[in-house]
Amino acid sequence: xxxxxxxxxxxxxxxxxxxxxxxxxxxxxxxxxxxxxxxxxxxxxxxxxxxxxxxxxxxxxxxxxxxxxxxxxxxxxxxxxxxxxxxxxxxxxxxxxxxxxxxxxxxxxxxxxxxxxxxxxxxxxxxxxxxxxxxxxxxxxxxxxxxxxxxxxxxxxxxxxxxxxxxxxxxxxxxxxxxxxxxxxxxxxxxxxxxxxxxxxxxxxxxxxxxxxxxxxxxxxxxxxxxxxxxxxxxxxxxxxxxxxxxxxxxxxxxxxxxxxxxxxxxxxxxxxxxxxxxxxxxxxxxxxx
Amino acid sequence: xxxxxxxxxxxxxxxxxxxxxxxxxxxxxxxxxxxxxxxxxxxxxxxxxxxxxxxxxxxxxxxxxxxxxxxxxxxxxxxxxxxxxxxxxxxxxxxxxxxxxxxxxxxxxxxxxxxxxxxxxxxxxxxxxxxxxxxxxxxxxxxxxxxxxxxxxxxxxxxxxxxxxxxxxxxxxxxxxxxxxxxxxxxxxxxxxxxxxxxxxxxxxxxxxxxxxxxxxxxxxxxxxxxxxxxxxxxxxxxxxxxxxxxxxxxxxxxxxxxxxxxxxxxxxxxxxxxxxxxxxxxxxxxxxxxxxxxxxxxxxxxxxxxxxxxxxxxxxxxxxxxxxxxxxxxxxxxxxxxx
Numbered sequence: 107x108x109x110x111x112x113x114x115x116x117x118x119x120x121x122x123x124x125x126x127x128x129x130x131x132x133x134x135x136x137x138x139x140x141x142x143x144x145x146x147x148x149x150x151x152x153x154x155x156x157x158x159x160x161x162x163x164x165x166x167x168x169x170x171x172x173x174x175x176x177x178x179x180x181x182x183x184x185x186x187x188x189x190x191x192x193x194x195x196x197x198x199x200x201x202x203x204x205x206x207x208x209x210x211x212x213x214x215x216x217x218x219x220x221x222x223x224x225x226x227x228x229x230x231x232x233x234x235x236x237x238x239x240x241x242x243x244x245x246x247x248x249x250x251x252x253x254x255x256x257x258x259x260x261x262x263x264x265x266x267x268x269x270x271x272x273x274x275x276x277x278x279x280x281x282x283x284x285x286x287x288x289x290x291x292x293x294x295x296x297x298x299x300x301x302x303x304x305x306x307x308x309x310x311x312x313x314x315x316x317x318x319x320x321x322x323x324x325x326x327x328x329x330x331x332x333x334x335x336x337x338x339x340x341x342x343x344x345x346x347x348x349x350x351x352x353x354x355x356x357x358x359x360x361x362x363x364x365x366x367x368x369x370x371x372x373x374x375x376x377x378x379x380x381x382x383x384x385x386x387x388x389x390x391x392x393x394x395x396x
Numbered sequence: 397x398x399x400x401x402x403x404x405x406x407x408x409x410x411x412x413x414x415x416x417x418x419x420x421x422x423x424x425x426x427x428x429x430x431x432x433x434x435x436x437x438x439x440x441x442x443x444x445x446x447x448x449x450x451x452x453x454x455x456x457x458x459x460x461x462x463x464x465x466x467x468x469x470x471x472x473x474x475x476x477x478x479x480x481x482x483x484x485x486x487x488x489x490x491x492x493x494x495x496x497x498x499x500x501x502x503x504x505x506x507x508x509x510x511x512x513x514x515x516x517x518x519x520x521x522x523x524x525x526x527x528x529x530x531x532x533x534x535x536x537x538x539x540x541x542x543x544x545x546x547x548x549x550x551x552x553x554x555x556x557x558x559x560x561x562x563x564x565x566x567x568x569x570x571x572x573x574x575x576x577x578x579x580x581x582x583x584x585x586x587x588x589x590x591x592x593x594x595x596x597x598x599x600x601x602x603x604x605x606x607x608x609x610x611x612x613x614x615x616x617x618x619x620x621x622x623x624x625x626x627x628x629x630x631x632x633x634x635x636x637x638x639x640x641x642x643x644x645x646x647x648x649x650x651x652x653x654x655x656x657x658x659x660x661x662x663x664x665x666x667x668x669x670x671x672x673x674x675x676x677x678x679x680x681x682x683x684x685x686x687x688x689x690x691x692x693x694x695x696x697x698x699x700x701x702x703x704x705x706x707x708x709x710x711x712x713x714x715x716x717x718x719x720x721x722x723x724x725x726x727x728x729x730x731x732x733x734x735x736x
Contacts, residue, residue: 135514140514141514141517141518188702188706191706192705192706195705195709197513197514198454198458198460199653199705199709201460201514201517202649202650202653202701202705203702203705203706205646205650206650206698206699206701206702206705207698207702208698209646209694209697209698209701210694210695210698210699210702211698212694212698213692213693213694213695213697213698214695216694217692217695324642328521328522328525331518332522335515335518339514339515366533367529367533369525369529370526370529370530370533373522373525373526373529374522374526376518376519376522377519377522377523377526380508380510380511380515380518380519380522381507381508381510381511381519
């Protein structure tokens with residue numbers, strides 16, 4: 107029983123970060139209609155820059171802020187250099203463009219950080235916490251805390267500020283939003299920047315638990331897609347739910363079967379969801395898009 | 397007289413003959429130019445065959461697949477297993493590999509197209525990932541070590557030894573495959589595929605089973621990818637899980653997109669451009685930057701991909717055709733003014 111509880115808690119802990127990254131996927135998809143295949147690379151860049159700065163002796167909060175800043179700039183540049191020039195392209199070409207961007211970012215990360223894993227200490231010392239017989243490393247609490255704070259801030263931004271409202275309007279109806287004087291290009295830039303920030307936060311808090319290397323972008327991106335797709339790509343609540351589910355599946359697969367099969371099961375889950383409910387588990391009406 | 401000449405120039409058989417000429421010239425050129433070798437030529441032809449199926453599937457029917465490497469691998473591994481474990485004839489093993497891949501594609505294609513648009517991209521991607529993780533883990537496929545010692549092909553008593561022999565064989569298969577897919581696209585089924593990509597609703601209303609059509613296009617694409625996979629297995633004598641990887645699937649889609657998704661010529665043109673890029677950057681970059689590692693290559697490859705996609709919306713093949721059309725119009729315009 108305590109074994110089951112340990113797996114559940116670890117799964118939920120890692121799942122919160124997948125939720126965060128999945129939220130970025132859902133946000134970019136809603137505002138721009140593009141699935142951003144480079145979303146996982148934001149996690150990779152956030153984690154690697156944080157580990158490097160912290161390893162170079164900077165205090166951890168400063169390292170985290172710098173990592174967040176750099177990743178956000180990368181997200182904005184991705185939008186300005188790749189997505190904006192192709193705004194007239196069809197969705198398929200945009201998808202392949204983000205794949206190209208992901209390949210480029212992975213190559214650049216290899217040049218800057220090398221191919222090795224980068225390690226960082228847990229944010230706070232102390233042994234694992236015991237909870238009902240389960241033992242959990244303290245860093246998982248930081249994961250959950252960072253996710254809750256980021257989600258609340260994001261919610262406040264989207265519902266209480268003018269740019270946030272403009273972004274929601276663009277997500278609902280781009281043409282109507284344009285008629286109201288909202289620039290879709292600027293909203294797309296904002297969505298990519300925010301998604302990069304969410305990815306960076308996920309990467310930073312996960313670094314002590316899963317030391318990142320330059321190749322983690324694609325697996326992280328795929329887990330984020332799985333999270334976002336389970337939620338139907340259009341609901342933030344769904345993305346959070348999906349992220350937790352992915353974390354749980356992964357933790358149970360690692361614990362009860364073997365860590366070799368955790369990815370097979372995660373992507374099997376993605377395929378299953380897409381085949382059973384092509385528009386997501388939490389999505390109510392399925393609208394046929396032509 | 398000029399009318400007859402114009403008709404011949406427009407004829408597709410002339411285009412096939414030109415393509416045959418280009419394919420026949422490749423060995424003479426590739427053995428003399430730096431960074432091209434015969435094995436690069438074989439690789440280009442194999443990748444062109446694998447990407448060819450995406451022309452009807454993605455270019456015409458509008459169904460993106462990021463799982464084509466799965467079929468490449470299923471067939472390659474079938475060839476490898478049948479020939480190394482049960483000493484089956486290599487040609488027979490190839491046929492079995494293609495049949496198995498096509499059967500899997502038929503089954504998967506029956507329900508995977510419930511997901512459309514970007515969901516389909518993710519669905520085919522996760523299918524491809526499943527196959528690649530399985531190839532990496534199952535004892536049957538040799539897990540991460542793969543299967544070595546696959547015998548070479550020996551069609552009709554000819555033994556294929558060396559890259560030049562293999563190139564001629566693969567180039568012939570490519571030419572044949574191009575002709576078949578081109579004929580298919582010209583047939584009523586091909587017109588239905590194009591219509592399906594333009595408007596699924598109108599096509600369904602015209603009485604075409606769009607689900608069946610998508611599934612069949614998917615099966616055809618899988619069979620072509622499988623053909624390439626078996627050819628690859630018998631050529632390289634070694635099958636490893638990297639062949640099933642997501643990057644291989646991505647590369648095939650990139651080849652079709654860069655070459656031009658609407659025309660059969662997109663697959664060979666794309667394979668030539670994409671593989672030239674990666675080979676050239678492998679050879680040239682260390683000369684420009686002496687301490688460069690293989691990592692620069694990935695960056696150059698990624699940036700080249702982005703630039704081509706941004707500036708040539710219809711791919712390199714489409715761009716060339718557009719250029720030829722503009723030239724032809726310019727020439728005709730000059731003739732017209734001369735007559736006046």
